[in-house]
Amino acid sequence: MTSYPRVVTKRMEEHPDDSHTIKRYQATGGYKQARRAVRMTREDLVGLVEGSRLLGRGGAAFPAGLKWSFLAPGRPSYLVVNADESEPGTFKDRQLLERDPHQLVEGVIITAVANEVHHAFIYIRGEYAKPARRVQKAVDEAYRERFLGKGIFGSKYDLEVTVHLGAGAYICGEETALINSLEGLRGEPRLKPPYFPAAMGLYNQPTIVNNVETLSNLPHILEGGVDEYKGLGHDVDTGTFLFSVSGHIRKPGNYELPHGITWRELIFDVAGGLREGRQLKTWIPGGASAPWFVPDDHLELPITKDDTAKAGSMLGSGAVVVMDDSTCVVRAAERIVRFFSDESCGQCTPCREGTTWLEMILRRIETGQGRDVDIDLLLDVSDNISVGLAWPPKMTTICPLGPSAVSPIISITKYFKGEIQAHIQRGVCPLA
Amino acid sequence: MSRWRQETRERARQIMARYPQKRSAVMPLLYLAMAEDGYLTEEGMAEVAELVGITPAQVLAAASFYTMYKREPVGRYLITCCTSISCMLLGADDVLHALEDAAGVPHGETDAEGVISVEHAECIGACGGAPALQVNYELIESITPDKARELVQWLRSAHPEVVGTDELQNLFGGSPSFDWAIREDFGAIGPYPAFSPLGTAAPVGGEE
Ligand SMILES: Cc1cc2nc3c(=O)[nH]c(=O)nc-3n(C[C@H](O)[C@H](O)[C@H](O)COP(=O)(O)O)c2cc1C
Ligand code: SF4
Ligand code: FES
Numbered sequence: 001m002t003s004y005p006r007v008v009t010k011r012m013e014e015h016p017d018d019s020h021t022i023k024r025y026q027a028t029g030g031y032k033q034a035r036r037a038v039r040m041t042r043e044d045l046v047g048l049v050e051g052s053r054l055l056g057r058g059g060a061a062f063p064a065g066l067k068w069s070f071l072a073p074g075r076p077s078y079l080v081v082n083a084d085e086s087e088p089g090t091f092k093d094r095q096l097l098e099r100d101p102h103q104l105v106e107g108v109i110i111t112a113v114a115n116e117v118h119h120a121f122i123y124i125r126g127e128y129a130k131p132a133r134r135v136q137k138a139v140d141e142a143y144r145e146r147f148l149g150k151g152i153f154g155s156k157y158d159l160e161v162t163v164h165l166g167a168g169a170y171i172c173g174e175e176t177a178l179i180n181s182l183e184g185l186r187g188e189p190r191l192k193p194p195y196f197p198a199a200m201g202l203y204n205q206p207t208i209v210n211n212v213e214t215l216s217n218l219p220h221i222l223e224g225g226v227d228e229y230k231g232l233g234h235d236v237d238t239g240t241f242l243f244s245v246s247g248h249i250r251k252p253g254n255y256e257l258p259h260g261i262t263w264r265e266l267i268f269d270v271a272g273g274l275r276e277g278r279q280l281k282t283w284i285p286g287g288a289s290a291p292w293f294v295p296d297d298h299l300e301l302p303i304t305k306d307d308t309a310k311a312g313s314m315l316g317s318g319a320v321v322v323m324d325d326s327t328c329v330v331r332a333a334e335r336i337v338r339f340f341s342d343e344s345c346g347q348c349t350p351c352r353e354g355t356t357w358l359e360m361i362l363r364r365i366e367t368g369q370g371r372d373v374d375i376d377l378l379l380d381v382s383d384n385i386s387v388g389l390a391w392p393p394k395m396t397t398i399c400p401l402g403p404s405a406v407s408p409i410i411s412i413t414k415y416f417k418g419e420i421q422a423h424i425q426r427g428v429c430p431l432a
Numbered sequence: 433m434s435r436w437r438q439e440t441r442e443r444a445r446q447i448m449a450r451y452p453q454k455r456s457a458v459m460p461l462l463y464l465a466m467a468e469d470g471y472l473t474e475e476g477m478a479e480v481a482e483l484v485g486i487t488p489a490q491v492l493a494a495a496s497f498y499t500m501y502k503r504e505p506v507g508r509y510l511i512t513c514c515t516s517i518s519c520m521l522l523g524a525d526d527v528l529h530a531l532e533d534a535a536g537v538p539h540g541e542t543d544a545e546g547v548i549s550v551e552h553a554e555c556i557g558a559c560g561g562a563p564a565l566q567v568n569y570e571l572i573e574s575i576t577p578d579k580a581r582e583l584v585q586w587l588r589s590a591h592p593e594v595v596g597t598d599e600l601q602n603l604f605g606g607s608p609s610f611d612w613a614i615r616e617d618f619g620a621i622g623p624y625p626a627f628s629p630l631g632t633a634a635p636v637g638g639e640e
Contacts, residue, residue, distance in 0.1 A: 012613070017613060018614070019613070020614060076452075086554070086555060086557065088516040088517045088518060088555040089517065089518055089559050090557065090559070091558060091559050091610075094557045094558075094609070095609070095610045098612075099610075125557070126500045127500075127553075127556050127557065129569040129620065129626050129633075130616055132625065132627050133616070133627060133628065162451060163629070164459065165630075166500075167499070168499035168500035168553075169499065170554065181459070182456055183453070183456055184457070184484065184486075184494060186497040203452065244559065245560070246518040246609075247517075247518050247521045247522075247559075248522075252560040252561070252609065253609060253610055288516075319559070321517055321559075327521065331520070332521070335516060335520045339554050339555070342554055345497075
């Protein structure tokens, strides 16, 4: 198998026993870039990150440097690290949090300095107790070394970091919901505009929200420089990308890869292919919100943001869920729709009602109570949630959660209509 | 007058000091209230309201939004079984049934002895080690229905003071999402996350 250069998972690969300790972190060059950053200007740092074309790894692939350049002049400003990772199929941030927490802390320092932030929050989903303990320990160690706190690295710069635990709500991953949650409110997304928390966020102050993996890249961008970082990637997709591969696959796991390899390479070479005697049926290329791919149309497609978008889907947060020929697509779609229905915050009628309906119709087909009109009904309800069933979806709601629930419906009706019809007509799963 | 122990009140003060505005401490204080009473009681929420200076109704509005704040008593060991897509594909529904069967209660409920609660949940970020579950938010990856039954028996007979993820994984787990590499020093003491600022992380025994 080809080996690919590692950036954010390099230390844990080379030093598995202690990659999480400050000792190992510093012995491998850690905190040198944060120390340097404290002596750099905001313009230089934002310019560097813009130059690297680092794209957000939380799902929307928004350019990090551009986001930072939007920061409104109001002060104080805040930084919130999004470690709420909860989209089914995604488990990459967990590995970064557990295995290399200092890399994140260093990324936090760099980002804080670049955005003149003096208080940063790391919002970790409540179920990630062990990752949160590792991060808190790293933060405590950094305070002890005076890399955090008053006058960091012997400068006049003060930086406080608070590790905050969520309490079981996927929607808090949406950045404005995350901010509400951090204010002690219900974790409901805020109405837009303002479109960016950088204009108005936590306590109505300018706020930068970035994903764990995004920030974990920063020490490396500063260390290697913009050109080296761009060289690791493929065209506009600079750097590496962490894929979480799960489902019916021989070697599930997180894989740090450059863009541009094909789906065939990822599924069959990198992740070991399917289990004995099984065929690939379909896969989700970028998390529960993404429309699915099928072997006939997509296996040779290069994995890039553009190619994926052109084919009507997205890489999202990098979750690849593989399904083999034993999979009942009705059941799989039901499970994904149930997720969105469970996690809808309920503010918008199309999302709240629509996801409940979709779940009910799918369940009724699955349990043999389906009716001939159900396929049309599924599409009808979907159209009410996301008008025209376009990609990217049209928004009828405050946040993209509602429209995301339509992706599995579009996928199964497009590629597996016959199977759904057979399911309805026979009253049992045709694979059973 | 506060019902909370001096120690808990001191802890609450430290937690509030971590935030620029007191109200931001609502979430950690709700965990503290759970740790104090075993679950989130009316009194606990009133205490939180008073500490941060909002009404009990505002605290309830926030608390009721999040699934990890349990407003009914739960067992000493809360077993949370993921049934989202990646786990479902690899047999999570059978694991959930095995748990319900061994515990003698349907999911969402607690056994008569108050020892074990079973619930199902959406993705817990362990999809590469599917099917996965947590005991008091300490993880087991690649569990089987048989191992799930054994887990319930073991919790009932061994009654561990501190639930440690490595012990659970060694006894009941299979291949993980990624190499865990290093043993974890701390574990959970109740059905809420073990996290040092909350005072809920206890050392796991026997190793040092
Ligand atoms: C429903 C929903 C859930 C989200 N969940 C997460 C999440 O768990 N982690 C994350 O980093 N971003 C998540 N996002 C994206 C965030 O809103 C935000 O774009 C991101 O944290 C910005 O960081 P980045 O630019 O570094 O990617 C979610 C968005 C939506 C609409
Ligand atoms: S789309 Fe759904 S989750 Fe998003 S704000 Fe509206 S109701 Fe809440
Ligand atoms: S789907 Fe079960 S842990 Fe993610």
